[in-house]
Amino acid sequence: MRHRLKDVAERAGVSVKTVSNVVNGHVHVRPDTRARVEEAISELNYRPNLSARHLRKGRTGVIALAVPELDIPYFAELARYVVSAAAGHGWTVLIDQTGGRREQERVLASGITGHLIDGLIISPLGLTAADLAGLDGTPMVLLGERIADGPADRVVIDNVAAAREVTDHLIRLGRRRIAAVGAQRTDEGASARLRLAGYRDALRAAGLDDDQALVASAPAWHRADGAAAMRGLLTSGVRPDAVFCFNDTLALGVLRALHEAGLRVPEDVAVAGFDDIEDGRFAIPALSTVAPDKEQIARLAVQLLADRLTGNPTLPTRHLKAPYRLHLRESTRVSRRGSVEEAR
Amino acid sequence: MRHRLKDVAERAGVSVKTVSNVVNGHVHVRPDTRARVEEAISELNYRPNLSARHLRKGRTGVIALAVPELDIPYFAELARYVVSAAAGHGWTVLIDQTGGRREQERVLASGITGHLIDGLIISPLGLTAADLAGLDGTPMVLLGERIADGPADRVVIDNVAAAREVTDHLIRLGRRRIAAVGAQRTDEGASARLRLAGYRDALRAAGLDDDQALVASAPAWHRADGAAAMRGLLTSGVRPDAVFCFNDTLALGVLRALHEAGLRVPEDVAVAGFDDIEDGRFAIPALSTVAPDKEQIARLAVQLLADRLTGNPTLPTRHLKAPYRLHLRESTRVSRRGSVEEAR
Known part of the structure; x- marks a missing residue:
């Protein structure tokens, strides 16, 4: 015999709605209620038929x-x-x-x-x-x-505006040789193209040189690519005092390369990323970033x-814009929870 | 007209097998060949029918x-x-x-x-x-x-053996108050139970106290849980000289909590994790870990x-074991690429 939601509800002494909440994984179910429902599901060998509604x-x-x-x-x-x-x-x-x-x-x-x-x-x-x-x-x-x-x-x-804003932040710290890490060929990455444009906008607006030697490309956006790009910048004699990385994983690789080169972040080189991934919040130093x-x-x-x-299938095509914020942490020194010095 | 693989091969001047390799994303295709095939696919508006073989x-x-x-x-x-x-x-x-x-x-x-x-x-x-x-x-x-x-x-x-081995490594460093981070209720995590058993085996074999105060539980295995567990150990007055974390994300949280408490890794506290995720390889200090x-x-x-x-549907049930290795890095000082001091 195949049991139904109603049978589980009766056995557990709860409403059908509550069983449905458990089955659908809703969080607002009291632990003892959840346990009772799970026990009833187990005893009846009930299999939720989630797709019935959809199949109809x-x-x-x-x-x-x-x-x-x-x-x-x-x-x-x-x-x-x-x-x-x-x-x-x-x-x-x-x-x-x-x-x-x-x-x-x-x-x-x-x-x-x-x-x-x-x-x-x-x-x-x-x-x-x-x-x-x-x-x-x-x-x-x-x-x-x-x-x-x-x-x-x-x-x-808005990738251009976000990149402009984070580069502006580095400029306001007094940094003047700001590198960009993560450039790609135009046909490879739209995000790379737009973030590079925002970076350049900010430099131009501040009257800073848009020095092509400060732009490092990265075939992919992993930690290893960021580390390799930073090592390249350092050995080429370019000596940036700040780096804007087009994503956080690149930035984590950049932090590692700077550490291995004996450079301090943010004292010698300030570093900012893009994405606000959890890794960056726990990195040492914690990473400043654009948070979409x-x-x-x-x-x-x-x-x-x-x-x-x-x-309606003839609904017009829609383009929606989601917001972003700038999260400033230890890697550019301006942390809301205290400076790098305090954290040490 | 619906084009077939053969049409793409003719247009690109390559074999059907080569087109199939491109469509299936095999890596061993020369870039110029791949470009030619992609161009032909685009010109013919060819849609690969990957599932035909399966559907039959x-x-x-x-x-x-x-x-x-x-x-x-x-x-x-x-x-x-x-x-x-x-x-x-x-x-x-x-x-x-x-x-x-x-x-x-x-x-x-x-x-x-x-x-x-x-x-x-x-x-x-x-x-x-x-x-x-x-x-x-x-x-x-x-x-x-x-x-x-x-x-x-x-x-x-073999979770027990792997946990025993990494705990052994911490003991051989001369550490005596080795904490474990990531314990869970028995019904929550089999990995937690087995890794705790291996940790205890190693302590007992070395004649060390299996001090329950050194075992910190973690409801989940994220960075935040690791940081909270480490803060708990520090404020409870337990002062470990090493920590074995049941996964790497816990360990990254532990590194962060130790950094905020002004403790040096590995000088004051050695830290090892489990999983060998990329984050750990790039962490500062780089994380020692068990690598399944x-x-x-x-x-x-x-x-x-x-x-x-x-x-045959009556094939007997099989249980297979995959190997693991111990990767020793800066967080327990014994790095293959140089000590912490050299890296700085």
């Missing part, structure tokens, strides 16, 4: 989140927020790691998994506007500015997808 | 990897290796973040996604042997020792699943 609508109740790399912590943290926002719609999120490969992204975008998933949230690295033209596959939301004029809903942050509102990015992306799935 | 066999070509949390970097790094090993079987991997919730794990294990996926590799936190009994759903491979006698294939490492062979764990898990999918 010809849907699977599953959406995909496609990101280039999960071991870039920004994407892992974003994934957590997307899972959480999607749960509010009763969706399960499956995550696809594309490696930024255009082919893999094309496969997803052209709906090959259309029999598996209801919709796709994708942070593309290789995909082009041409790849998207005329697609009538899986409903899709783009994250980031890779495809500037694509025919799809999208959520972005990841929770808001996830919520907006899920909402755009929900509107696309439930609404 | 009544399969989707998709497997799921279920892990508790992607922002524990160990799982993100493992996911990369699973994606890579699965590509060798032509499988796409979708990743499910369970939050360690028993209900979510039950849903996956009982095959609710059976119409979506061919098989499941799961690292369970809440699931019990009872949940698995009599399941005839999705073919499944377990990671870790949570369900000791479950009726499923599994890949483990994640690539091997992934490869064995994928192979077990492949055998289960293609082989």
